[in-house]
Structure formats: structure tokens, C-alpha cells
Amino acid sequence: MNTIILQKGKDKAAWQLHPWVFSGAIGKINGRVQPGEVVAVYNIEEEFIAYGIYNNTSRVAVRLLEWNPANEINEDWWRLRVRKAIQNRKHLLTADNDAVRLIFAEADFLPGLIADKYADYISIQVHSVGIEQVKGLIVDELVNLLQPKGIYERSDLKSREYEGLPDQNGVLWGELPPDFVEIVENGIHYKVNIIDGQKSGFYCDQRDNRFLTAQYAKGKRMLDCFCYSGGFTLNAFRAGADEVISVDSSALAIDTLKENVRYNGFDETKHVAVQSDVNKYLRQLGEQGEKFDVIVLDPPKYAPSRSTLEKASRAYKDLNRRGLMLLESGGLLATFSCSGAMDIETFKQVLAWAALDAGKEIQFIRQFSQPEDHPVRASFSEGEYLKGLLVRVL
Numbered sequence: 001m002n003t004i005i006l007q008k009g010k011d012k013a014a015w016q017l018h019p020w021v022f023s024g025a026i027g028k029i030n031g032r033v034q035p036g037e038v039v040a041v042y043n044i045e046e047e048f049i050a051y052g053i054y055n056n057t058s059r060v061a062v063r064l065l066e067w068n069p070a071n072e073i074n075e076d077w078w079r080l081r082v083r084k085a086i087q088n089r090k091h092l093l094t095a096d097n098d099a100v101r102l103i104f105a106e107a108d109f110l111p112g113l114i115a116d117k118y119a120d121y122i123s124i125q126v127h128s129v130g131i132e133q134v135k136g137l138i139v140d141e142l143v144n145l146l147q148p149k150g151i152y153e154r155s156d157l158k159s160r161e162y163e164g165l166p167d168q169n170g171v172l173w174g175e176l177p178p179d180f181v182e183i184v185e186n187g188i189h190y191k192v193n194i195i196d197g198q199k200s201g202f203y204c205d206q207r208d209n210r211f212l213t214a215q216y217a218k219g220k221r222m223l224d225c226f227c228y229s230g231g232f233t234l235n236a237f238r239a240g241a242d243e244v245i246s247v248d249s250s251a252l253a254i255d256t257l258k259e260n261v262r263y264n265g266f267d268e269t270k271h272v273a274v275q276s277d278v279n280k281y282l283r284q285l286g287e288q289g290e291k292f293d294v295i296v297l298d299p300p301k302y303a304p305s306r307s308t309l310e311k312a313s314r315a316y317k318d319l320n321r322r323g324l325m326l327l328e329s330g331g332l333l334a335t336f337s338c339s340g341a342m343d344i345e346t347f348k349q350v351l352a353w354a355a356l357d358a359g360k361e362i363q364f365i366r367q368f369s370q371p372e373d374h375p376v377r378a379s380f381s382e383g384e385y386l387k388g389l390l391v392r393v394l
Helices: 075-087 129-133 135-146 158-162 204-214 231-239 251-263 278-287 306-324 344-358
Strands: 003-006 020-022 026-030 038-042 048-054 060-066 099-104 113-118 121-126 150-155 168-174 181-185 188-192 221-225 243-248 271-275 292-297 327-337 362-369 387-393
Touching: 038 060, 048 129, 075 099, 075 135, 099 181, 099 204, 113 135, 121 135, 129 135, 135 150, 135 168, 181 204, 188 231, 188 251, 204 231, 204 327, 204 362, 204 387, 221 231, 221 278, 231 243, 231 251, 243 251, 243 278, 251 271, 278 306, 292 306, 306 327, 306 344, 327 362, 344 362, 344 387
Parallel strands: 003 038, 121 150, 221 243, 221 292, 243 271, 292 327
Antiparallel strands: 003 026, 020 060, 038 048, 048 060, 099 113, 113 121, 150 168, 181 188, 327 387, 362 387
């Protein structure tokens, strides 16, 4: 096996079980290592640290997998990791929930792999060269464990470009998913577009937060921004909301949302679906003097890296300022950030600035996070990307 020696003083994170070794930490490479090859990583004193997958194309030059030198990275190792990930989530699959994240990349010691179960279908995303090499093996193990009707790949991520990988989309096993796969989450039925929908087809990471936010919606007028296929909207109607206005820039999202409202038998006269840029629509609502009891702001990732955090903070502040201005005293704002670079304390500060600019006094009454099928590994804080706040206007 080829070996990699880390520079002096550059091995601390690897010893502490962090799964990434950046190219700048490498002091020496012994052998002609090819991208996707398993290597042994040592410190400058040539003490074994871990096994990992090497890729000279990526800034993350080695993705560490195993810190026990006795555990060889072979077919049995990969299959065991897949089995453990599935076993840890099986209890989440119930009659009221048949959509779950099965594998969450580094959190499950499978860096670069996302797998989501949507009823009888599995959607996967591969964004590392190491997983690309063993993709067939992983698909085989998923089939053995779960017997899905089909497994579909949605590997059209920007991260693949950084890994030197082309986009890959298509059936990996079994049947092509239909245009809409029917799933159940929190007892609510959805039609999910695996092939053309956002991410891998749906946002399982907001499952708990949709349910919690809906508990405040009974008898209320709600505005659901960046609504996608209607997770917050549908949960609010189930909880007894009087009216919901749902806004998204995607025509496919709005069409899917309307179908989901009909599919669940909710009163369509209480629902308004708007295809629009959210910031533009919030400005329009402000000019019209509209007010709401509950507002949900669930925008896309504004800060993909720490270098963009300052610019993203301004965007989050402006968005939340506009939302807060549409709330009277006692109104509630459920606001989220899916940017890993934005920690919860920074997000609170952004909300404080937004409130100041909006001329509002606010309280933080609840914090939201990602659910248990999106766990955060203790040695990899970067996996904690989703955070949210429930804000009351005083």
C-alpha cells in the first residue's frame, strides 16, 4: 500500500479523527498513488494515523476512513459501513414516515455519499472519487438490505467538479422512478420528483422542524417562503391554519405543491401559491401593508464557504428584516440557514441586526436543528449545517 507522510504540525486534526486531510498538510507521498486509491497516512515520525482515499485533484487530498490499522479497507469494510448506517435509521421508517436519509456522508464514515429512501425508491448522490470507485458494491448492499424497486443516481453536484468527476444521472438498479413517487412524512402525503426535483428529490432534513413549526399555526395566517413542494405549508394545514400563502421561484415546485394540497384533501380556498422571487414578493407585501401571524423563511444556502460568510450575512439580514416587518406584536418567524459556515451564534447576531433595522424587539423562543438521520459526527463539526430559530416579535 502506498503511504502519505504529513508535515510536522499538520497531523493534529487527523489524530483527532477529523476525516479531511488537505493537500497543504502533505509532506511526502511514497509511491505512485492514483486518484481513488487507498493509502496509509503517517505523521512525520512515521507513526500510523489512518487509512484513507487519495485524490490529487481535490483540495481535500485524503478522505480518512479508518483509524485502526488492523481493519483493512476492503469489500467487507464498505458493506459493514453501509449496514451500520441503515441499521441506525430503521426505527425511523414507520407507517407515518417512509422517507429518510439512509447515509449521510462523513457522519457515517462514507465521505462523499448521500442516500435517501423515498418509499420504494432510493436516490443517491456521489461526490467523491473514493465512493465512485465502490459505487456498484454500495448499490448491491443497499439492494440486499432494503429490496427497493429502483435506485437512481443524482450526482450532478458542483463538488464532483472539484473531485475531477463528470455528472452522472440515471438508474443504477431496478426500475426508473415514476414522475412522482408518493411518500409519507409526519402522516402527510407528498409527491416527490426524484429525477428533476431539488437535491435528491425532497428535503428530509426539515421533517422535525416542519412538525414543530406547525404547532403554532392553528387558526393563524401563515406565509411560507422558499416553500418548495410545501412541507411547512402542508404541516400548517394539518395543524389547522386558517390561510397559507406559499412562495417559490420554481414553477415545478409550485405545481407540485398545488398537487400535494389537493392530494391531502386540504381546503384549496385557504391556500395561495405564488411563483416569484421571494425577496421581490416580500417587498411587494410590505408595500401593500400585509401582515401575518407566522412566517417561514427557509432559503437556499447563502454561504457555501467561510469566504462568502460576510456577504451571506448581509443577505440573511435583509431577508429576515423584510420578514420581521410583516409581523405585528406576538407574530412568529421561523427562520433557517442551511449554510454550514453560518454557526448558530452568528445566525442569532444576524437576526438581532435584522430586528434592529426593522425596528422590532424580538425573543428567541426555540432553536431548530437537523434530525437524527442527519447526525453530526463529534470529530466533524462541518456536518452540522442546518440551524434555525423561532423568533417572537414583542
